[in-house]
Amino acid sequence: MTAELRAAVVEGAGRAFVNGLHAAVVVTGVLCVLGAVVAGAGIRSRVPAEEQAAAAEAAAR
Numbered sequence: 697m698t699a700e701l702r703a704a705v706v707e708g709a710g711r712a713f714v715n716g717l718h719a720a721v722v723v724t725g726v727l728c729v730l731g732a733v734v735a736g737a738g739i740r741s742r743v744p745a746e747e748q749a750a751a752a753e754a755a756a757r
Contacts, residue, residue, distance in 0.1 A: 697705075
């Protein structure tokens with residue numbers, strides 16, 4: 697393999713790696729944001745409404 701061809705292969709491999717890494721980071725970021733939105737929309741209070749009202753009343757005193 698000539699030096700010119702070897703340099704082209706190394707450069708191509710490096711670019712392919714960086715492009716794949718960039719795609720993985722973007723996908724991971726999008727999934728994290730999507731998960732945060734779904735969690736924020738889906739989380740409900742675990743305290744029953746009666747207890748929550750009593751706690752709010754007690755705090756108002």
